[in-house]
Amino acid sequence: MRDLITVVGLNHKTAPVEVREKLSFQESQLSDSFSLLKQLQGVKESAILSTCNRVEVYTVFKSDTSNTEDILTFLSEFHQVPVETFKDCIYALSDAHAIRHIFRVASSLDSMVVGEPQILGQFKDAYGLATQNKATGLILNRLFHKAFSVAKRVRTETRIANSAVSISFAAVELAKKIFDDLSACRVLLIGAGEMCELAAKHFINAGIYEIYITNRTFNRAIALAEDFGGQAVPFTDYAALFEKVDIILTSTGATEPIVTADVVAAAMKKRKNRPMFFIDIAVPRDVEEKVNDLANVYLYDIDDLKEVVTANQQEREKEARKAEAIIDEEVAQFLHWLDNLEVVPTIKQLRDHAEAIRQAELQKTLGKLKNLSEKDKQAIERLTQAIVNKLLHGPSVMLKQTEQNGAGSAVVETIRKMFNLD
Amino acid sequence: MYLYITILALALYAIGMTLAFVYVASPKPHYLKWIGKILLIGFIFHTFTFLLRYYQAGRFPITNLHESLTFFAWGLTLFLLILHYKYKGISVLFSFATPIVVLFLLLSLSVPTGLFPLAPILKSIWLPIHVILAFLGDAIFALTFCISIMYLxxxxxxxxxxxxxxxxxxxxxxxxxxxxxxxxxxxxxxLTLGIITGSIWAEYAWGSYWSWDPKETWSLITWLVYAALLHQRLTVGWRGKKAAWVAIIGFGLILFTFLGVNLLLSGLHSYGRWS
Structure with missing residues (x-):
């Protein structure tokens, strides 16, 4: 049996944010977590990925000792949360399933916004922190590096990253098709709400020039402005900003449209027709539908954006299939490498390798020495066998010993490299 | 020899155009690099045809309809390549502009291509200046036509x-x-300089700066349309759809001035006739 790679974790699909919050790890807690994990029975290597959307513990168990229940207990004890409260949200995967899962996470196929680029950075950070704490070893090192290259392959060989999936992502992509360079764009956020704030965050990440925030409750605007590094504007004054802002996100609780076509038309004149992009996330809507009829003004409400997302979704599904094929291929390769780490096949291969060399050299020499008697030939044959056996004795014993004490993989890897067995 | 090289350039442009169509069907970024390279090689051959023509004819090589059509295609390719190498993300323009290049080069080969002696009246230093300015302007406007269609x-x-x-x-x-x-x-x-140098040359050749022959009239109309567009853009901030439509109309007028006038109306510019 080979060592077992396992993933125990939960993500945005399996667990609500309240549960994820409770189980997430701070960077400062990691050093303690890793020493606790190391003490678990059979754990050889470990790493922890903790983002706002997922918490995952990666471990390599000594063969035959894998016990994911221990990891659950560890999570529960470490965060002082009863196991029952999160047990149903947990997925525990091992071996090929675990490897596939890790590759999918790194390639952003398992993300809330599939194809979003941040996860790879978070994944690299998680690996960096695990190595700093000396928690990873041969197998996880190799697995993480492989995951980085798989993510890169998926990024370059499929267009998964190109297609917008989430609504706010779609809004940013659309803005790029209108304005080209978002770093020159000013954004105005009218009202608040989770969706609207998420969209604003996406725009900020895309590198907009400036953000203004307005809200009926001015304090709320000030708080958000602080969060976003923007400027708060009194609710009575925001229309004056239409002259200079390019992208407007609205999500107020108003029952009637608060942005009328007349106001926008007047602003367009002052703007010398520089384009404006309204994103109306409110239901009922905040922006008059007629606004979209004005030249150089584009209005998308929540339904329009949803439609954009579903159109992209089809494109994305096609690309996702391509990505899954890449991952299948890489998982198979990794399993192959893992198989080869095993002791017994390595000893056999080592012997076969030596035997092949012995035979070849023997034939060469015997071919030259034509006048040897049969007895002499047998003596030479025995001589070569003895040399090979004596030479291989050391490595073979070492391999067998390490198999028993469970630290085989590194030795196997070294010996395979030394004798060029791969 | 001259014709063979022209056809070689045409073939390269046509390959570039085909690849540009393939790019629309399945957009792979490295296609654009290839299209750029293929067009550049075609362009080098194309440039060589003018030198050859100049050597063979012993005169400025853009005087008749064939020569102006091929020069227009040359100018268009020149600006297309400049945009391709200068601006990131604009290269899908290949798919819109290469058909015009190929069409005009084909057209140039479908009219008489021989070396005609130049009418004495046309011999002047103002001839090359006028022709080069006017056709380069036309080529630029062909690109604004393509970009306007993309915009719309x-x-x-x-x-x-x-x-x-x-x-x-x-x-x-x-x-x-x-x-x-x-x-x-x-x-x-x-375009403006093209018209001014043209009228100076007209003064030399025909003794009058402006004689309202159809080509002159239509050039003036074209000029007015573009002047209006520029004015509106600068003052009231015309842009987007409106500006794109005017650019398309402007190029329609250029085409008519360039080809339609020769075909349909007669006048002093009759040396540009189809046959």
Missing amino acids: IQEHRIKKKKIGKMTSLLPSLTLLDQLNYRLLTIGFPL
């Missing part, structure tokens, strides 16, 4: 909320509009 497609898509493959393929509205404006500020002076 993209605008329509975004306005009507039909987001898809085409939207991601085409550049952003702002980039297209800015490029149109920038090209207008280059094309318009060329």
